[in-house]
Amino acid sequence: MIDWIHPSVFLIFGALLIPFLRGRVQRIYIVLLPALALLTVMLMSPGVHGVVHFLGFELIFGRVDKLSLAFAYVFSCAALIGATYALHVKDNGQHIAAFVYAGSSLGATFAGDLLTLFVFWELMAFASVWLIWSRRVQASIEAGYRYLLVHAVGGVVLLAGIVILYVTTKSTRFDVMQGQGPAFYLILIGFMLNAAVPPLHAWLTDAYPEATVTGAVFLSAFTTKTAVYALIRAYPGTELLIWMGTFMALYGVVFAMLSNDIRRLLGYHIISQVGFMVAAVGMGTALAINGAVAHAFAHILYKGLLFMGAGAIIQMTGQSKLSELGGLYRWMPVTFVLYMIGAFSISAFPLFSGFVSKSMEISAAGEMHLPWIWLLLTLASVGTFLCLGLKIPYYAFIGKDCGARPAEPPRNMLVAMGIAAFLCIFIGVYPAWLYDKLPNPVDYHPYTPTHVIWALQILLFTGMGFFMLRKKLGGARKITLDIDWFYRKGAGLFMQFVYRVVVPIENWFIQVYRYVFRGNLALGIKGLWLDKNVIDGAVNAIAAVVVRGAGALRQVQTGQLQQYALVMVGSLLILSLYSLF
Amino acid sequence: MDIGKILENLVNNAKTLKRIGFAVLALLVVIDFFLPRHHSHFFWDDIPGFSAVFGLVSFVLIVVVSKTLGHYWLGRSEDYYND
Numbered sequence: 053m054i055d056w057i058h059p060s061v062f063l064i065f066g067a068l069l070i071p072f073l074r075g076r077v078q079r080i081y082i083v084l085l086p087a088l089a090l091l092t093v094m095l096m097s098p099g100v101h102g103v104v105h106f107l108g109f110e111l112i113f114g115r116v117d118k119l120s121l122a123f124a125y126v127f128s129c130a131a132l133i134g135a136t137y138a139l140h141v142k143d144n145g146q147h148i149a150a151f152v153y154a155g156s157s158l159g160a161t162f163a164g165d166l167l168t169l170f171v172f173w174e175l176m177a178f179a180s181v182w183l184i185w186s187r188r189v190q191a192s193i194e195a196g197y198r199y200l201l202v203h204a205v206g207g208v209v210l211l212a213g214i215v216i217l218y219v220t221t222k223s224t225r226f227d228v229m230q231g232q233g234p235a236f237y238l239i240l241i242g243f244m245l246n247a248a249v250p251p252l253h254a255w256l257t258d259a260y261p262e263a264t265v266t267g268a269v270f271l272s273a274f275t276t277k278t279a280v281y282a283l284i285r286a287y288p289g290t291e292l293l294i295w296m297g298t299f300m301a302l303y304g305v306v307f308a309m310l311s312n313d314i315r316r317l318l319g320y321h322i323i324s325q326v327g328f329m330v331a332a333v334g335m336g337t338a339l340a341i342n343g344a345v346a347h348a349f350a351h352i353l354y355k356g357l358l359f360m361g362a363g364a365i366i367q368m369t370g371q372s373k374l375s376e377l378g379g380l381y382r383w384m385p386v387t388f389v390l391y392m393i394g395a396f397s398i399s400a401f402p403l404f405s406g407f408v409s410k411s412m413e414i415s416a417a418g419e420m421h422l423p424w425i426w427l428l429l430t431l432a433s434v435g436t437f438l439c440l441g442l443k444i445p446y447y448a449f450i451g452k453d454c455g456a457r458p459a460e461p462p463r464n465m466l467v468a469m470g471i472a473a474f475l476c477i478f479i480g481v482y483p484a485w486l487y488d489k490l491p492n493p494v495d496y497h498p499y500t501p502t503h504v505i506w507a508l509q510i511l512l513f514t515g516m517g518f519f520m521l522r523k524k525l526g527g528a529r530k531i532t533l534d535i536d537w538f539y540r541k542g543a544g545l546f547m548q549f550v551y552r553v554v555v556p557i558e559n560w561f562i563q564v565y566r567y568v569f570r571g572n573l574a575l576g577i578k579g580l581w582l583d584k585n586v587i588d589g590a591v592n593a594i595a596a597v598v599v600r601g602a603g604a605l606r607q608v609q610t611g612q613l614q615q616y617a618l619v620m621v622g623s624l625l626i627l628s629l630y631s632l633f
Numbered sequence: 634m635d636i637g638k639i640l641e642n643l644v645n646n647a648k649t650l651k652r653i654g655f656a657v658l659a660l661l662v663v664i665d666f667f668l669p670r671h672h673s674h675f676f677w678d679d680i681p682g683f684s685a686v687f688g689l690v691s692f693v694l695i696v697v698v699s700k701t702l703g704h705y706w707l708g709r710s711e712d713y714y715n716d
Binding site: 307382385506508525 | 635636637640641644651654655657658661662664665668669670671674675682684685686687688689691692693694695696698699700702703706707708709710711713714
């Protein structure tokens with residue numbers, strides 16, 4: 053009897069069978085895999101499972117507690133919704149990549165040690181980049197490479213932190229970080245890069261808008277929220293995160309205001325929303341951690357819904373820029389209504405999911421008496437409603453008719469959006485369902501008259517402001533510079549600096565060198581003799597030794613790959629044994 | 634009834650909607666004067682209508698800051714990276 057099954061088994065290994073199935077069977081199978089993963093998570097009992105000893109390390113694949121279960125629950129929901137949304141796609145590679153990505157995110161969630169976490173962490177980056185490349189246009193290929201390079205750097209930083217932690221403490225436990233050494237900060241940087249904390253955020257808004265329509269829905273759910281989970285696990289109560297998170301919440305809002313591409317705008321709002329969660333992790337109180345988990349849970353559902361709405365627009369009109377859209381509500385009314393449910397949820401309207409989750413984080417700032425954090429997070433909430441509840445609906449769906457006459461998207465896309473929209477309202481109306489899943493006991497009541505009126509005033513007065521200035525706030529045919537400038541343009545400018553400044557200076561030195569030493573020809577001849585007889589002699593002697601040594605070594609070499617591998621593993625074992633004593 | 638028709642009706646009656654909107658705004662602020670206040674963390678929690686003013690001020694602040702940044706510093710033409 054197997055007492056514990058890892059849900060990733062269905063997603064990662066199950067996905068490999070997708071190419072062998074066809075038609076209706078394949079479609080059923082694609083929905084079945086995430087449904088099985090969700091069922092496994094629902095039936096899972098808390099405890100530590102799947103402990104494997106490997107090369108002296110204890111790998112824990114199944115740390116199951118309320119925190120990992122809450123994230124695993126919503127990750128499998130997101131995989132199920134995303135798979136439904138992508139059901140019409142005839143590209144097996146994309147389905148496999150999406151499931152491996154979702155599966156590794158679940159793997160990272162249940163990881164009980166940092167090595168297991170790291171393996172799944174890297175697998176997420178390599179699987180998710182296929183969702184960007186699969187769009188098969190030049191911009192996506194390039195953005196995908198940049199995405200991969202940034203995540204590779206983040207992975208190396210994370211690994212460096214893990215190695216240093218292991219060397220200094222002899223432990224790879226994935227728990228609250230102790231001490232303030234280099235390992236503490238390296239692992240923190242690795243986590244913050246995936247959480248898209250500025251200035252390590254540009255990979256997100258660079259790459260997500262270039263992903264496939266269905267791929268972006270998966271991307272919006274997993275990478276940043278797995279990082280939020282990792283931060284909750286390892287860095288609760290780290291004060292730095294309060295300020296970083298608050299800055300992030302505002303940064304996302306300001307850049308979203310400048311975005312013209314709808315998915316880039318949504319991407320900046322991932323950064324903004326994750327900022328609330330990061331700030332709450334930094335506060336670290338029971339209410340704040342509950343708020344971070346609740347907000348991550350609600351966010352995955354409504355952000356997925358918003359990306360699905362944006363994807364429907366892009367798929368049916370071929371346009372992704374606000375300046376090219378308008379008047380779509382007549383042709384895509386169902387999409388519009390479903391999108392608005394996501395927009396009301398993210399804006400934290402009463403009766404929608406954001407109201408019962410985000411307000412926990414802001415209340416936590418209130419309980420800790422952090423007036424500036426409270427004011428700035430509330431300011432960021434205004435920006436959320438402004439962009440997603442007013443700007444996109446007005447300029448894409450209402451506003452002036454852009455001339456496009458799109459139909460509603462395929463039925464599977466609408467069903468997926470419907471499921472997400474239902475959950476957004478369900479959580480908003482019946483928050484106890486969500487509160488029950490949170491790691492700490494909940495004593496929080498969002499629906500007090502003061503709170504409801506408070507929220508409605510903020511939102512509706514923002515709305516009034518928007519309608520007064522609505523002619524001036526549309527998308528402009530422009531792009532906005534962000535940190536990615538440094539590796540997209542900055543590298544080129546650096547090379548030009550090398551060619552135009554460094555090379556001429558070097559040439560000048562060469563001229564001077566020649567001028568100064570031309571007079572000393574006699575010295576030069578002596579130098580030549582020295583060079584020929586002493587230095588060359590030494591070099592030749594070394595070369596002769598190397599050639600002889602290589603001849604001897606050749607006897608050992610067989611050209612068999614297995615034997616090389618054996619020698620490598622053997623040497624590694626000897627080295628690790630040596631390091632023990 | 635068809636969702637499209639309902640939306641069409643709403644858009645065609647924008648003027649009525651606007652009046653209802655303003656009435657709701659006024660009503661919210663009036664109600665705020667009569668609400669019981671228990672869990673005040675900050676002094677502004679006790680000022681009726683504070684969040685209405687805060688919402689408007691935040692809106693103006695976000696628009697001004699982002700438009701200024703975009704106009705004077707960060708905005709570029711769409712093929713800036715393709716050159």
